[in-house]
Amino acid sequence: MVALDIVRAHNASLKTLPPNLVAVFVGGTSGIGFFTAREFVRTTTSPHVYLIGRNATEASKIMDELNSINSSSQVSFIQKDISLLKNVDEACSEIKSKEEQVNVLFMTCGYLTMKGRDETAEGLDRKMAVQYYARMRFISQLTPLLNKASETGNLSRVVAVLDPQAGLRLGGLDYSDLSLRHNFSLKNVLLHASSMTSLSMAHLANQNPKTAYIHEYPSGVETGVTRELFGRFNDTVMSTLGGLFRRFLFVPQVESGERHLFAATAPRYAPKADSAKTDVIGSDGVKGSGSYLLNWNGDILADTKKAQKLREEGGLDKVWGHTQEVMGKIEESGRF
Numbered sequence: 001m002v003a004l005d006i007v008r009a010h011n012a013s014l015k016t017l018p019p020n021l022v023a024v025f026v027g028g029t030s031g032i033g034f035f036t037a038r039e040f041v042r043t044t045t046s047p048h049v050y051l052i053g054r055n056a057t058e059a060s061k062i063m064d065e066l067n068s069i070n071s072s073s074q075v076s077f078i079q080k081d082i083s084l085l086k087n088v089d090e091a092c093s094e095i096k097s098k099e100e101q102v103n104v105l106f107m108t109c110g111y112l113t114m115k116g117r118d119e120t121a122e123g124l125d126r127k128m129a130v131q132y133y134a135r136m137r138f139i140s141q142l143t144p145l146l147n148k149a150s151e152t153g154n155l156s157r158v159v160a161v162l163d164p165q166a167g168l169r170l171g172g173l174d175y176s177d178l179s180l181r182h183n184f185s186l187k188n189v190l191l192h193a194s195s196m197t198s199l200s201m202a203h204l205a206n207q208n209p210k211t212a213y214i215h216e217y218p219s220g221v222e223t224g225v226t227r228e229l230f231g232r233f234n235d236t237v238m239s240t241l242g243g244l245f246r247r248f249l250f251v252p253q254v255e256s257g258e259r260h261l262f263a264a265t266a267p268r269y270a271p272k273a274d275s276a277k278t279d280v281i282g283s284d285g286v287k288g289s290g291s292y293l294l295n296w297n298g299d300i301l302a303d304t305k306k307a308q309k310l311r312e313e314g315g316l317d318k319v320w321g322h323t324q325e326v327m328g329k330i331e332e333s334g335r336f
Contacts, residue, residue, distance in 0.1 A: 002298030004255065007262040011043045014265060018154065019045040019072075022102045022145075023264075024095060026082065026138055027109035029053035032161055032218055034062055035257030036106055036264065038069065043261070046072040048099065052091050053109075054081055082109055082134045083126045085330050092141035101149040102142050104264050107135045108161045108218070117184040123336040124326070125180060131193040135160055136200055136323050143208060150210030156271065157212045158204070159264045160197050164215040164283075164293040164301055167195035171306025173315065178322045179336065195310060196319045198293060202283050203316040205290035209272035212290055215283070216263055219296030221256045251296060263294055284311060 021044050027033040028051035041047055049066065051059055059077040066075045078094055080087040095102070110131045118126040124133055139158055150156035170191050177183050180192060201213040251259075263269065270278040275288025282289025285303040293301040329336045 002259075002262065004258070007258050007298070010266055011039060011258060011261055014043040015045055017044065020048060021045075021104070021155065022048040022050075022099050022149075023104040023106060024050045024052065024102055024138070024142065026052045026105070026107040026135070028106075029055050029059045029062060029077070031108060032221055032256055032260055033106065033108040035221070035253050036108075036260040037062075037257075038066060039254075039257040039261040040104070040264075041066045041070045041073045041075070044070075047074070049073060049075045050078060050095055051075065052078045052080055052082065054079065082138075083120050083124075083129045084122055085129070085134060085137045085327065086122070086334070088134050088137040089141060089331075092138065095142065096145065099145060101152070101154065102145040103149050103155045103157070105138060105142055105146065105158045106161075106260070106264055107138060107159065109134060110162065114186070117180070122330050122334065124330075125184060125189070127189050128180060128193060131162060131189070132196055133323070133326060135197070137327055139204060140327065143204075143211075146211050147208060150208075150271070155265060156210060157214065157264055157269075158201070159214045159216055159260070160201065161216050161218050161260065162197055163190065163194050163217055164198050165194075165217055165295075166190050167198050167310070168293070168301060168304045168307050171195070171304070171309060173310065173319070175318050175322075178319065179326065195315070196323070198283055198291075198307070199310060199315045199319045200323060202289070202291040202311075203320040205272050205282070206316075209290060210274075212269050212271040212292070214263055214269055214292050214294055216260065216294040217296050217301070219251050219256070221251050221253060256296075259296065259298060262298060266298075269294075283307075 025033045025037045028037050056079050063075045078091045080091045082088050120126050146156045198215050201215050205213045268278050268280050269292050270288050272290030278288045283291045283293045326336045
């Protein structure tokens, strides 16, 4: 575990970075995204923050809070349902029209549901779309701005908060059905979204060696992620179980934000081009490879034989090739 005093000392040092850092928080209107955005605004000088989500009412409250924390901050809300890739493109176009670079892309979008396959208008399962494809589309669309930041020597980092441990534990992918059109299950969604995120991050780190990529485990934090778990009975069930859930939550909201901000900015998680500056082992078992699998507390998750097998069978190229195919078909015809 990275000691909390080390985390806080580093975060306090962000004031020494150049002003006007730009951070995009996808899923930033609740939970870990909001907690991290709050710490980013608190610890940086004149930051530009973009919150992307669906809840305009909640976003308005958050914007007021962030501006009260740091009056020099510029906070914008982009209201989009990012289960559709065309909406991701629209959000990114708005950002690109206003910014020349992006320093941090931080993605927590997702939800818990007991539904089976729920297909969007673009032909993807909604859960897979939010947890994997939309995230990769954000990265693809904002890579030029991330690269611009890195070319000027500034911070350039992508963080996806999901569950890298699932892929490390379970391993295995059905390369013939990566989008789970034919073999959908909630377990397979977890496995595919986890493993595909880790593999794509590693691929991207190789392609963009001046940007660091992190797939991070959230741990237990009280967030809004369960809001759709039990459908129309959700409020009643969660009210009944709320006290029980809170007894087992072990990361306070402020600490969660502090630790995720550390992951999003600490030099120890260096891009591949700066591998000589770190001793931290990347997702491929190589020091400073630019792609890292982290636990909630900043610790590196150990490589496993199952993860090694995914890489040895060409998983990086296979998964990214599939991802480009999906994005290309939706961009061309509106449906995969």
